[in-house]
Amino acid sequence: xxxxxxxxxxxxxxxxxxxxxxxxxxxxxxxxxxxxxxxxxxxxxxxxxxxxxxxxxxxxxxxxxxxxxxxxxxxxxxxxxxxxxxxxxxxxxxxxxxxxxxxx
Numbered sequence: 052x053x054x055x056x057x058x059x060x061x062x063x064x065x066x067x068x069x070x071x072x073x074x075x076x077x078x079x080x081x082x083x084x085x086x087x088x089x090x091x092x093x094x095x096x097x098x099x100x101x102x103x104x105x106x107x108x109x110x111x112x113x114x115x116x117x118x119x120x121x122x123x124x125x126x127x128x129x130x131x132x133x134x135x136x137x138x139x140x141x142x143x144x145x146x147x148x149x150x151x152x153x154x155x
Contacts, residue, residue, distance in 0.1 A: 055133075058129075060106065061102050061106035070103060070109075071109075073087060078121045079120055081117075082117075100120060107126050108122070108123055109122060
């Protein structure tokens with residue numbers, strides 16, 4: 052499976068996207084993440100973290116018994132550059148033309 056495939060697979064699950072949203076705000080320990088998902092057992096949270104780590108969307112640092120999880124936005128940036136940026140530039144150009152036409 053390619054690295055892009057792993058990223059898309061990881062992002063396909065809403066719980067993993069929620070984990071990434073939380074990590075966007077600050078690094079969290081695995082225990083902190085488990086507390087934020089009371090409907091999931093620790094094993095399930097760990098499985099989601101393993102998928103995110105396998106897709107390189109999180110970086111894990113161990114400090115003693117703590118496992119700190121950090122967001123790694125680079126794989127998402129690569130997808131943005133490949134799939135979205137080119138289209139966004141066209142949309143911005145279109146909006147600029149509309150604005151120019153409305154003003155004239």
